[in-house]
Amino acid sequence: MSGTSNSQKDQITTSQTAVMVINYMLGAGILTLPRTMVEAAKTPDVWISILISGTIILASGWIIVKLCSRFQGQTLFQFLPEITGRAIAMLISILVISYFLAISAFEIRIMAETGFYLLEGTPSWAIVMTFMWIGLYLILGGVSCLSRLYEIILPITLVFFLIAILLSSRIFDIDHLRPVLGSGITPVLKGIKPSLLSFTGYEIMLVALAYMKNQGKANKAMIAGVTVPVVIYLITVIMVIGGLSINGLEKRTWPTLDLMRSFEVQGLIFERFESLLLVIWIMQIFSTFTVTHYAASLGWSQMFNRNFRPFVFAMLPVIYLIAMVPKDINQVFNLGDMFGNVSVYLFGGVPLILLFVSILRKKGAKPE
Amino acid sequence: MWSILMTFIPSWKLIAQAFLLLAVPVLMILMSKVIRKSVVNTFALKPDSPSPPETEIGLANVPITGTYDSDIVTVRNAIGDQADVLIREIVISGTETRVAIVFLEGLTDSDLIDSHLITPLIHRGVPEEDRSSFHDSLSAYLTERLIPASDIKKSSDFQALVEGILFGQTGVLVEGLQEVLLIGTAKGKSRSLEEPMSEALLRGPRTGFTERISDNTGLLRRHGENGSLTLTKFQIGSRVKKILILAYMRDIADPNLVDEVTSRIQRIDIDDPIESGYIEQLIEDNVLSPFQQMQNTERPDRVIAGLLEGRVAILLDGTPFALVLPVTFSMLLQSPEDYYERWLPGSFMRLLRFLAALLALLAPALYISFISFHPGLIPTKLALSIIENRQGVPFPSFIEALIMEISIEILREAGIRLPKPIGPAMGIVGGLIIGDAAVNAGIVSPFLVIVVAVTAISSFTIPVYSAGLTLRILRFTGMFCAATLGLFGVVMFFLLICSHLVRLKSFGVPYVTPIVPYGFSDWKDLFVRVPLKIMKMRPVMFNAKDKDRRN
Numbered sequence: 001m002s003g004t005s006n007s008q009k010d011q012i013t014t015s016q017t018a019v020m021v022i023n024y025m026l027g028a029g030i031l032t033l034p035r036t037m038v039e040a041a042k043t044p045d046v047w048i049s050i051l052i053s054g055t056i057i058l059a060s061g062w063i064i065v066k067l068c069s070r071f072q073g074q075t076l077f078q079f080l081p082e083i084t085g086r087a088i089a090m091l092i093s094i095l096v097i098s099y100f101l102a103i104s105a106f107e108i109r110i111m112a113e114t115g116f117y118l119l120e121g122t123p124s125w126a127i128v129m130t131f132m133w134i135g136l137y138l139i140l141g142g143v144s145c146l147s148r149l150y151e152i153i154l155p156i157t158l159v160f161f162l163i164a165i166l167l168s169s170r171i172f173d174i175d176h177l178r179p180v181l182g183s184g185i186t187p188v189l190k191g192i193k194p195s196l197l198s199f200t201g202y203e204i205m206l207v208a209l210a211y212m213k214n215q216g217k218a219n220k221a222m223i224a225g226v227t228v229p230v231v232i233y234l235i236t237v238i239m240v241i242g243g244l245s246i247n248g249l250e251k252r253t254w255p256t257l258d259l260m261r262s263f264e265v266q267g268l269i270f271e272r273f274e275s276l277l278l279v280i281w282i283m284q285i286f287s288t289f290t291v292t293h294y295a296a297s298l299g300w301s302q303m304f305n306r307n308f309r310p311f312v313f314a315m316l317p318v319i320y321l322i323a324m325v326p327k328d329i330n331q332v333f334n335l336g337d338m339f340g341n342v343s344v345y346l347f348g349g350v351p352l353i354l355l356f357v358s359i360l361r362k363k364g365a366k367p368e
Numbered sequence: 369m370w371s372i373l374m375t376f377i378p379s380w381k382l383i384a385q386a387f388l389l390l391a392v393p394v395l396m397i398l399m400s401k402v403i404r405k406s407v408v409n410t411f412a413l414k415p416d417s418p419s420p421p422e423t424e425i426g427l428a429n430v431p432i433t434g435t436y437d438s439d440i441v442t443v444r445n446a447i448g449d450q451a452d453v454l455i456r457e458i459v460i461s462g463t464e465t466r467v468a469i470v471f472l473e474g475l476t477d478s479d480l481i482d483s484h485l486i487t488p489l490i491h492r493g494v495p496e497e498d499r500s501s502f503h504d505s506l507s508a509y510l511t512e513r514l515i516p517a518s519d520i521k522k523s524s525d526f527q528a529l530v531e532g533i534l535f536g537q538t539g540v541l542v543e544g545l546q547e548v549l550l551i552g553t554a555k556g557k558s559r560s561l562e563e564p565m566s567e568a569l570l571r572g573p574r575t576g577f578t579e580r581i582s583d584n585t586g587l588l589r590r591h592g593e594n595g596s597l598t599l600t601k602f603q604i605g606s607r608v609k610k611i612l613i614l615a616y617m618r619d620i621a622d623p624n625l626v627d628e629v630t631s632r633i634q635r636i637d638i639d640d641p642i643e644s645g646y647i648e649q650l651i652e653d654n655v656l657s658p659f660q661q662m663q664n665t666e667r668p669d670r671v672i673a674g675l676l677e678g679r680v681a682i683l684l685d686g687t688p689f690a691l692v693l694p695v696t697f698s699m700l701l702q703s704p705e706d707y708y709e710r711w712l713p714g715s716f717m718r719l720l721r722f723l724a725a726l727l728a729l730l731a732p733a734l735y736i737s738f739i740s741f742h743p744g745l746i747p748t749k750l751a752l753s754i755i756e757n758r759q760g761v762p763f764p765s766f767i768e769a770l771i772m773e774i775s776i777e778i779l780r781e782a783g784i785r786l787p788k789p790i791g792p793a794m795g796i797v798g799g800l801i802i803g804d805a806a807v808n809a810g811i812v813s814p815f816l817v818i819v820v821a822v823t824a825i826s827s828f829t830i831p832v833y834s835a836g837l838t839l840r841i842l843r844f845t846g847m848f849c850a851a852t853l854g855l856f857g858v859v860m861f862f863l864l865i866c867s868h869l870v871r872l873k874s875f876g877v878p879y880v881t882p883i884v885p886y887g888f889s890d891w892k893d894l895f896v897r898v899p900l901k902i903m904k905m906r907p908v909m910f911n912a913k914d915k916d917r918r919n
Contacts, residue, residue, distance in 0.1 A: 015886045119741065119854055125385050129392075130853065130860050136393050138867040144878075148870040151884035153863075271747045279855045286863055313394060317386035321378050 014217040016147035017208050020291060021225025023150040025201030026157075026232060027288030028110035031281065032333070033198050033233060034240040034255045041191030044177045044241050047234055049191030053199060054230035056192070060348045061202040061222040067355045068209040069218060070364030076206040077302040083358045090303070092350065096206070097299040099346060101315065102339050103200070104292035105322035107285050108132065109332050112323065114254070118278055128323070131282075132316060135290045139297070139312050143211050146294060153283040160280040161232070164260055164273040165239050171263050172242040197340025198233065201288075202226060203347040207295050253329065293319060400656060407655050430526045436466050436543035443470060443541065446530050453533070458486065460514075461493025463502060468541040470529075475536040477555040484517050485538065485551065506545050515540075519552030558583060564666035564688070566833050571708045576666040577688035581611050584683050584690070587668040588615060596620065597675070602633055604647075608640035612647065615671070616680040622911040628875060629680055629693070644684045644691050653873055658838050661874040663695040665832075670704055678912030694875035696909070698883060698894055700835035701725055706897050715896040721829050722895060728827035728839045729865075732769045733846035733858050735819045739765040741854030753815075760810035766851035768812050772820040773847070775802065777840065780824070881909040 012020070037046040071079035076096065080089035108128055115127035138149060181188070202222065209218050240249060240259050249255040260274035270276055297311040326332045358364050378386075432439055440455070447453050447470075456469040467489060471481060494502050494514070502509055511520050521537075523529055529548045533539045536554025561583070564576030577584045585599055600614040612633065616626055632651040641647055644664065652661045665671060666688045671681045674692040682691040701721045706714040739758070743751045761768055779798040786794050803821070806812045823843070830836040842865065849857035872879040882890030890907050892898040906912040 013885045013887075016884075019886075115856060118856055122853065127853065127856065129385075129389050130857075132389060133393055134860060134864050134867055137864070138870070141867070141871040145867070145870045148878065148880055148884045149863075149866050151886060152866050152870070152880065266747070269747075270745055272744060275742055275745050275855065279859050282856065282859050283863065313390060316393070317390045320386045320389050321382060324378060324382050325376055327375075 010142045010144050010211060011213045012144055012147045012208065012211050013213055014221050015224075016144075016151060017205075017212055017218070017221035018224035018228075019150045019154050020147050020208055021202055021204060021222065022228045023154055023284065023287035024204050024291045025199060025225070025229040026284045027201070028107055028114075028281075028285055029198035030233070030236055030284075031110075031114070031254045031256045033195070034237050034244075034249055035252060036194040036197070036333075036337075037191045037237065038241070038246045038250055040194045041187040042246070043183050043187040043191070044246050045181055045183075045188050046191040046195070046241070047177075047237050048181075048188050050195050050230060050233050050237060052188070053192045053195040054226060054233075056196065056348075057199045057202055058223065058226050060351070061205065061226060062219065063355055064202065064205050064347070064351045065209065065218045065222050067351050067358065068206060069215060070355075070358055071210075072215055072365065073210055075210040075298065075302060077299050078210070079364065080354075082363050083354055083361065093299060093303050095346060096203075097296050097303075099339065099342060100292040100296035100299065101319060101322060102335075104289050104296065104315075105319045105325075106332070106336055106339060107289040107292070108319060108323040109326065111282070111285050111289070113329055113332065114278055115282075118275060128320070131286065131289070132320065135286065135293060136312060136316060138290055139294045140309060143208070143294070146290060150287050150291075153287060157280050157284050158232070161277065162235070164277050165235060165256075167265055167273065168239050168243050168259050168263055170265075172239060173245070174242065176242050176245040177238065193344075194337075194340075195233070196344055197337065199226070199229065200340060200343040200347070201229070203343065204291055204295060206347075206351075207298060404655065432524055432526065432529070432541075432546055432548055434544055434546040436468075436541070439541055440468050442526060443468070443529070443539075446526065447533065450534075456486070458490055460489050461491065462496075462499060463494050465503075465506075466543040469538060470533050470541065471538040471553065472533060472536060475556060476538055476553040480517070480553050480555075481538055485515060485540070488514055488516060503544065506542060507547055507549075510540075510542065510545075510549065515549070515551070517551050517553075521550040521552075522547045523550055524548070556580065561587075567665060567667050567670075567831065569667075569703070569705050569708075572704050573667070573669050575668060577668060577683075577690060579686055579688055581613060581683055581685035584668075584688075585613055585615075588671065591668060591672050600630070604633065604636050605638065605640050610641055611685040612641075613683040614680060615675060615683060617675050617678070620676065620678045620906070620912050620914050621680055622678060622913065625678075625694070625875060625910070626680060629682070633682070641684060643687045644682065644689045647682055647684060648691055653875065657868065657872055658841055659697070659869070659872060659879065660700075660832075660834050660838065661695065661872070661879075662691045662693040663699060663832060664689045664691055664834065666690075667704065673704065673707070676917075677907050678910035694877040694910070696874065696877060696881050697869060697879050700832045701830060703831035707900070711897055711899045715898075718897055719895055721831070724826035724829040725839060728823055728830070728836070729843055730846055730858065730862075731819050731823045731826070732773055732843060733850035733861065734855075735816065736765045736769055736847055736850040737855040737858050740851070745855075754813065757815055758813040761813050762810070764851075765816075766847065768816055769820070769847060772803075772806070772812050772816055773823075773844070776820055776824050877909055882907065 034046075037049060038044075041049065068074075068076070068079075071082070077093050080092055083089070084092070108131070111131055112124040112128050115122075115124060115131075119127065138145060202225065205218065205222060205225075209215060212218060212221070236256060240255050243259045243262065244252075244255060249258070252258045257274045257278060260277050261272065264271050265273075293312070293315060297315050298308060300306075300311040300315075301308040326335055430442070440457075444455070448455070452473045452475075454471055454473050456471075458467050458469065459465065460467055469481065469485060492514075494509075498509070498513075507522065511522075521532070523532070524547050529539050529541075529550065532550040536556070537550045538553045540549040540551060542549070558578055558580040561575045561578060563574045567576075575587065577587065588597060588599070594617075596618040598616055598618045602612040602614065603609050604612050614626070614629060614633065629651070633647075636647065636650050638646065638650065641650075648660070648662045648664065649655075654661065662682075663674070671690050671692055675681060679692055679694060682693070684690075702718065703721075706718050708714075709717070738746055739754065743755065746754075758765075758768075763771070776799075779795065782798070783791055783795055799821075803817050807814045807817060827836045827839055827843075830839065846858065846861045849861040851857075853860065866880075869880050870878065870884075882894055887908060889905060890909060892903050893907070904917050905915055906917050908915075
């Protein structure tokens with residue numbers, strides 16, 4: 001394996017790593033999160049589930065950081081064979097790559113669905129192709145370009161999102177959130193699983209950590225990268241439930257968008273926010289798509305020790321075809337749930353095992 | 369089971385789409401590669417073997433004989449037919465030595481020739497006591513005792529003589545001397561220091577560079593006593609040779625940057641770099657980018673400020689525009705005034721410029737997408753009044769906006785060419801009357817006129833004129849995107865530009881620094897210009913040798 005030199009110049013700072021994790025997490029999930037959680041838990045207390053699952057995610061993120069910092073400057077695909085041997089490494093790598101591809105395709109499909117919502121009459125392939133081509137152009141620039149772009153779009157999306165969601169406070173009713181823990185702790189625990197799904201994204205550290213300029217600060221980046229989405233999700237869920245009540249949002253496909261639609265603000269430049277939010281959120285979907293596309297292509301190239309660019313091109317049609325497999329929006333959501341479940345085992349369980357194995361077999365350097 | 373699986377196999381249509389998805393970018397990448405390759409090959413940076421220059425005057429290595437009559441014939445044959453060559457033949461008083469003075473009319477200082485060459489030779493001549501020894505050491509006697517000029521060179525072949533004369537030196541052919549004296553009498557006309565036209569300031573120095581490089585380097589030196597200002601001289605141009613000066617601060621600028629710029633300058637291969645724009649285009653990183661990768665300026669204070677940040681500047685003879693590099697996007701929106709005014713107004717103006725740049729880029733695109741695709745997004749009353757006003761307009765909003773944008777671009781272009789006295793008048797006629805008439809005739813809506821006017825004014829707030837041009841070009845792209853895909857198209861356009869910007873580099877410095885990566889030390893001088901007392905360090909991005917600004 002072509003050891004420690006992951007092209008010295010293509011490096012990212014600690015804040016860029018954190019932003020990358022944040023941008024990956026904040027994808028299409030936020031548009032549906034309140035519904036999936038309320039469907040599972042049937043209680044307004046789901047915001048507690050978010051806090052709990054945030055902590056869980058921090059723990060598994062910590063494991064990933066621990067694992068990766070034993071192999072300075074190497075990505076998962078490069079150090080796996082050292083831990084497990086070639087065959088198993090190949091298997092895990094292909095699993096991880098397929099997972100990244102699937103997430104990428106999932107975002108593309110959500111894009112196609114909501115894009116239709118935004119542009120009636122435009123064929124969805126036209127929307128999706130523009131989207132993917134721009135992504136391709138960006139990815140060819142490498143990891144430093146990706147992270148620079150994420151840093152540009154993160155403040156824009158966050159500011160717009162926070163303004164929009166906080167403006168909905170005019171229809172916010174605290175009674176919709178009461179009573180706290182009225183139906184006990186069990187429903188809260190049921191809500192953990194769907195919220196875990198929307199926290200998928202920390203796994204990018206398996207790849208990103210290798211490119212960090214200061215790898216000792218990986219934990220810091222991880223904490224920042226998880227905390228910001230927790231806060232955003234918390235605000236979203238509280239505002240959506242407070243605005244629509246749990247009965248009101250169960251039947252809605254995109255509850256966050258519906259919240260935006262259910263109020264108008266006079267005297268601002270914009271009166272209605274749902275399309276505005278959607279348009280802004282396209283940038284977040286873009287970042288999730290590009291980072292997974294990048295990770296998948298990088299996985300192939302490092303697995304076979306080949307040039308990176310051909311794989312980026314080759315993955316384009318693959319992602320597109322996977323994205324178009326589900327026949328309707330429900331299948332898409334089911335698929336999304338499935339990926340979430342896979343992610344819990346793949347990135348919650350496997351790294352832990354790998355960490356143990358690498359400690360037992362004394363592989364990799366002990367982090368100081 | 370099989371039939372369920374079958375339903376998941378993509379249809380031919382999907383496969384065709386997937387193929388299209390792959391084929392288009394591959395073709396585009398190939399195309400850009402071909403273009404880039406041909407551009408790079410035909411010009412500088414990696415020149416293909418150039419054809420050897422042909423010299424017309426076949427005088428190489430023809431020695432000066434010292435026989436006056438034959439020498440003068442040779443000179444006449446070589447350059448006698450040039451209209452501005454004057455040959456004045458005199459005799460040194462007190463001897464019978466004939467002398468020919470050859471010089472160019474218009475390029476030489478005739479006062480100097482009269483008073484310091486002809487007067488001593490004809491008037492004073494050689495005194496009695498020296499006449500015997502005069503012929504023995506002719507050349508030394510002339511230069512040491514007779515001709516009171518500071519810049520005298522000697523040459524023994526015709527090639528150097530002819531070239532020297534054509535560059536403004538005065539050639540002195542002396543009977544019996546196998547050398548020729550070249551006296552530096554060149555005096556080109558140059559204009560006085562004026563306020564730069566393209567970068568006017570209310571507060572700040574009023575001097576701008578001129579076309580003469582010695583004036584410009586003088587301006588940099590005169591800015592203040594400064595031991596570390598280094599001016600390196602290059603001669604570029606294979607047919608017309610020009611002086612290019614690379615200026616930097618020896619103990620601030622990153623040596624790697626200086627080396628990189630030097631090597632790129634040395635690889636320039638062109639007959640005549642007419643303006644510094646030639647240099648810019650021959651050494652830039654990305655030829656296909658719409659963004660400039662060097663900052664051009666007429667202001668010495670701006671160049672000095674750049675040098676103190678650890679950047680380097682290129683000055684070329686014959687143009688008042690210096691290049692400062694590397695440059696990043698945010699620098700194109702900065703004006704020296706931001707620093708000369710106090711920090712609050714400075715920051716305000718800077719924020720205003722960022723807003724203006726955004727408007728100049730996106731305002732018409734947003735108008736098109738709101739009117740044609742999402743009228744529901746803007747307040748109902750506004751939407752209603754716009755639609756009411758647009759009732760008589762026969763075109764879709766895209767065509768409407770295109771008409772107005774193109775006419776305002778034509779007006780702007782015409783405004784540059786128009787003679788000064790009628791320029792403002794034509795601007796008023798064009799802007800006000802045509803705009804008003806277009807609304808009355810029902811071709812465009814009044815709201816659009818507001819949008820276009822605001823856009824046009826915004827694009828003039830950008831302190832670097834050529835950066836304004838970039839935004840103008842991109843504005844049209846944005847309008848196309850908005851017309852095809854609405855607000856989604858605008859976002860895609862924005863993402864495309866951002867993707868391009870994050871990939872672009874100017875001499876190794878990413879174009880979007882210091883906006884990203886997040887670094888609070890460089891943000892002090894980005895959207896807000898913090899008080900000078902806080903800006904203690906030089907920008908990190910240029911990797912300056914001396915990081916502390918107080919040194």
